[in-house]
Structures are given as structure tokens and as C-alpha cells.
Amino acid sequence: MYYTSTRDKSVRVTASEAITKGISSDGGLFVPTEIPKINEDFIKELIPLSYIERAKRVLSLYLTDFSDEEIAYCVEGAYRQGKFSSDKVAPLYKLADGEYVLELWRGPTCAFKDMALQLLPYLLTTASEKTLKDTEIVILVATSGDTGKAALEGFKDVPNTKILVFYPVDGVSPMQKLQMTTQEGKNVSVCAIEGNFDDAQSGVKAIFTDKDIEKKFKENNLAFSSANSINWGRLVPQIVYYVSAYCDMVENGAIALGEEINIVVPTGNFGNILAAYYAKKMGIPVKTLICASNANNVLTDFLKSGTYDKNRDFYCTTSPSMDILISSNLERLLFHLSGENDVQVKEWMQSLSSNGKYTVTDEVFAQIKALFDAGCCDDIATKSTIAEIFNSKKYLCDTHTAVALNVYKNYKAQTGDSTPAVIASTANPYKFSASVLSAVSEEIKAENEFDMVDELFAKSNEPVPAQLASLKGKEPRFKQVCNKNNMKQVVFDMLGI
């Protein structure tokens, strides 16, 4: 199987090349030239298997230039016993009949990004041995909070790699900030930027395609790669958990094999929900993909109107990992739905960067309507959803998951669709203690982050992940804040070039 660019169909690279490059030099994203198909027999064989074994089978369909041994090495390293706080890696929690929460935050940093970022360093180093001998890989990350920490944790002390993370100075939760600024490891760096996530992401994208930097990198035997969800190596591990969740739904009797499910995803950069789209295209019976946004509802409007328009106010919400107005991975969906029309996709993306908007064709919009439903939820509704779920179901969820649960509740009320649903839960509630605590508690005594953690525990009895509790009192290592126009210099300084 080969990969091509969403902006230039003449590009043809292997999975290894797609993963090591991160982004195509024309600015497009790598996509598979065909989506592998699985049938009921394939799913039936997966059902009795562990997450690791399921992952090997699914990944081998996409990473065709990796040997079985290489895939086994990568997957076993990423998901081995002890790394995730559940033997099932990504367990389903039954909230109600036909409503299952897919807990994707059982990994080392307590957010769903671990599902991909524990695997990516293995994929990347294995791939680069094939494509880039004797080159050191520099991972640049723009983060709205969770990617940064998960990438740092995944890449720390991985030989032949360096990692630099940029985060918006006021755009992450105190716990997220502390997780990043206290990161250990010899090859890691973290810098705040004065700007929002979109500024960080645009800055990183510009560095990737900067010709001067490219030259300087070549001279120094360095190569960039990306750990953002624009990297195919980030997306492909996410397809696995939707396939696996479907198997679990059959295994636990929620559905019979072949029956459809709905999938609800709290969405920012459109990566997680795009992985669900790939799972559906592979042959997992999915009826509707339900895209949930917070007050930054550019995707809700797009999926309902066919016009993407980022010219609007940007809100800092209680679900900061979804505070995004440019959802990069949408480009991949548009490529597939437009019949792989690279010229068209390039035009839309140019229009997005010059006018902040574009409108898709009627043909593409008709397909979007058939595949997706969408909704959004402000901070007030997020808060009341956390309270409602906690009081009625004794389940404590984080703010991002609450956005999905709220949008799903409204979807069900409006459509009457009771197809069994898998709702992606993307973070542990203690990552956002202040917001979660204020939702479930009338009066809060705590004044700092860790007192809030204690108070939330007293209220909910939900275990506090050790990796968050241990941050208490830890001194930050990385305190630098830079202007968004200075990111290039920060990269040079970090690398000493």
C-alpha cells in the first residue's frame, strides 16, 4: 500500500516515508491511496484477542512496508502490561443500555493522545531506519495541552530523537502546564508562546516547509517530523481502538456481529473522529459519526452547512484541548470525499489560509450529511452534564467527554436514534480538576490545583492517577515564553545550530 498527498496526487510514498516526513513537502497531508477492507470473518477473529493482538492485525493492513516482527516490536512496546491502567488498554464503560464510554485516557499522561503517542516513537524510529539512516529526528509539536505531554512522554530519551513542544501560554489547564514544564528526559524541550493553539500550529507548519531550515537541517544531519495528528503515524493507531471497541461491543453482548453502532467524538483537530471514519470505511458497521464541539463550533457549522468559516471569535473554554478553529485533519476527509481531487482540496486550503473560509461542492456536502451529525456545547452545558452524569450514574467524566455526552444526549432527543453508541472519553477528570470540581461541588474550599484534586477525590472517590498526584510540589524545568514570530529561533537555539 502507498500513501499520497492531499494536495498532489502524483506523490507516492511508503508508510515509512509518510511517517518519517510527517507532512508532504507541498503542504498536504499523507493519506492511504486505498483504504483496506475488513469483513465479518476478520472481525470475528479479532474478538477473542487482546488489544495488542488486535492492534497488530489492524496495523499490518496499513503499514505494509513493516515486517510482522517490526509491527510486533512496536505494538508490544507501546501497549505492554503496566503502561495503561487497564488490561484492556482502552476499556468500554457501560453508562446505560446502549451507551458505552470508550475510556481512551488510561495511559501514562491520562489523555487519549497516549493511545497514539506511545506507539508513534516506535513507528517513527522503525520507519526512519528504513528511510533516513544516520539522521537525528527532530519532533516539533504544537499542542493545545494533551498532545505536548503525551509526545514528551512517548519520545523522552528515545535514541536519535529530539523533541520540542510549543504550547499557548494561556491556553492550557494548570495541570497540563505542570505536566509539560516538569518533563524529564535529556532530549526534551518545552516553550510557551504568546498566542493561541492555531498560532502555535501555524508556526510549526511554517517551520516544516521553510526552505532555509530544510537546508540547515540537511547540513546537520537532522530531519523534522511531526507528532501532531497531521502525522499518519498518529492517526493509524487511533483506527485500532474503534475496531477494538466494536469487537468489545460484540463480546459484551451490546450488539450482534454485523449490527451498526454510532460513534460520538469530542473533536478539535478532527483527528480522533477521522480515525472513526477510516474504521467505518474499512468495514466496521457504523451508522453515524457524531462530531461534538465546544463553543469553538466551526466544525458544527461546517458539517451542517458545507461552509468552513474560521472568521469568528475564539473562545478559551473549559475543554481547552478542543479550542481550535483550524481543524487540520479535515483536509484528509475532503480528499477522500471529493474523489481524491487534489486540485480542489488545494484550492479550498488556499482559500482557508487567505480568506479564512471555503465552501465544498454539493456532491461533497451530500456525503458529509450522510456520514456525520454534529453538535456543540458551551461551558455551562458542559458543567451541568458533568453534574448530571455524576449524580445520576455515579460516573465522573472530564470536560471534553462531557461535551460529547451532552451533544449525544441532544442528538438522541432530536433524532430518536437509539443505535448503540460508543462515546469517546478523552481525558481523566483530574486533568481538569477545577472545572470538574466546580460542576459536582456547591462550595469549593481548595485554593490550588492539588487541593482541588484532593477535594474532588473526597467528593467522588474516583482514584487519582499516581502520575498526576506526583506532580505536587515539583519545580518546573522549562519556563521560556516566546513571541509567536520567534519560534524558528527557539528551534535553532534548542538544537544549537
Ligand SMILES: *Cc1c(COP(=O)(O)O)cnc(C)c1O
Ligand atoms: C486532543 C484532544 C481532543 C481533540 O481530539 P482531536 O483529534 O484533535 O479532534 C479532545 N479531548 C482531549 C482531552 C484531547 O486531548
